[in-house]
Amino acid sequence: MTDDNLDVPEGTSEVESGAPSLADELLARDTEIADLKDRLLRGAAEMENTRRRLERDKVDSAAYAMTGFARDLLGVADNLRRAVAALPAEAPGFEAVRTGIEATERELGTVLARHGIVRVETDGQKLDPNKHQAMIEVDSEAHEAGAIVSELQAGYTIKDRLLRPALVSVARAK
Template sequence: MTDETMISPDDAVTGASEADTGAPSHEDVIRERDEEIASLKDRLLRAAAETENVRRRLEREKVDVSSYAMTGFARDLLGVADNLRRAISALPAEAPGFEAVKTGIEATEREMTSVLARHGITRVVTDGAKLDPNRHQAMLEVDSEHHEPGAIVAELQAGYTIKDRLLRPAMVSVARARTDASA
């Protein structure tokens, strides 16, 4: 036997061995491995959750891109819709010889409105509404006996939304708040 593997009589009495003098016990090794396994499981679960969050975000962005991809084109078409409305308004009510023209322009306007609606583009409501700064742009205030202060009196230019987003605010005139002198 060599001196390295010999147990001294003192060690034999106390039950001490080389394992007790600095080398980790089996329980310590198992505890360290369990902690490492728990740490790796936690990291794996976090990575899986992050991957799922990225997948959901990309799916949501894909839906948004497909829903709102034509926003610029739609804004350009709104000018055409406005001009059709102006053309109808410019024709006299009793215009001999222009009935067919007026009917054609009205049919074109209806078709454009229908196409816009099929793509989720709708007109902002202004009739009888209170001013909503998220949907309306107040261009001027007017005195009105028939409207509450802050109520929309007239629509100057139609506003539109695409799905749930504002495409163009409605430009409106709003009833002015009454002062004591005017009441």
């Protein structure tokens, strides 16, 4: 008996004694290598997905960072429209005031549009719950059921997202 075969009884081989053969060890190592390679590839793919998601979040963050400020400015635009509507139609001396308020309103609209803030279209449209909020239903012979009759408050989008829905009145079904 030699030192190499101390735990193997005399007359038996390693295969017979249950000790792993060289082929079994290689197979186990190959399996372990394949598992590690798979984990490495999955980890790399997960890192790439995370990187892409963070990049997309960064772009969205930059594009929509001014959403709160834009919502606040929409109140100013509404008040300018109300101011023009409240001026008497034929009162002497108010033409300059009306012209000034309308110019300010146009300039505000231009600035909003420059930053991707666009008014939601309501004229001649059917009610779209993704853009419009129906406030009242009215009887209308001129409109089919579900069509927008009038706009109560303008709605706006920022880039491709709804900033504020348009508040509208809708024709009632007959």
